[in-house]
Amino acid sequence: MAERSLRGTNLSALSMESDENVTFSERQIVRYNCPQGHVTELPFSVEAELPALWECRCGAEAKLENGPEPEAKKTKPVRTHWDMLLERRSIPELEELLEERLQYLRDRRGTATKKKRAS
Secondary structure, eight states: OGGGSOOSOOTTTOOSOOOTTOOOOOEEEEEEEOTTSOEEEEEEETTSOOOSEEEOTTSSEEEETTOOOOOOOOOOOOOOHHHHHHHHOOHHHHHHHHHHHHHHHHHHHHHHHHHHHHO
């Protein structure tokens, strides 16, 4: 197996291309400030559209220094179990169901206490 491998070059780490006659795009250093006080400096192309937020190394979202405020994402209002229940039933229906259930529990307790008293 080792006899068939390429020798003399490290293909995984070295490139045979050179930087001669290559013009790199113009760069700018952009700063992002984290709410915890971290500052992140990143190089971007002058032509690139700069993101308003960048993830800091601490996991918080850092804002672009001297940049526009990021647009707030529209979020859905939190729906509770009660809200979802009210979508399916009205208050009078719920009161009726509650009364039925309470009556059922009262009847069960009444028979259970009568059995205990009899024995």
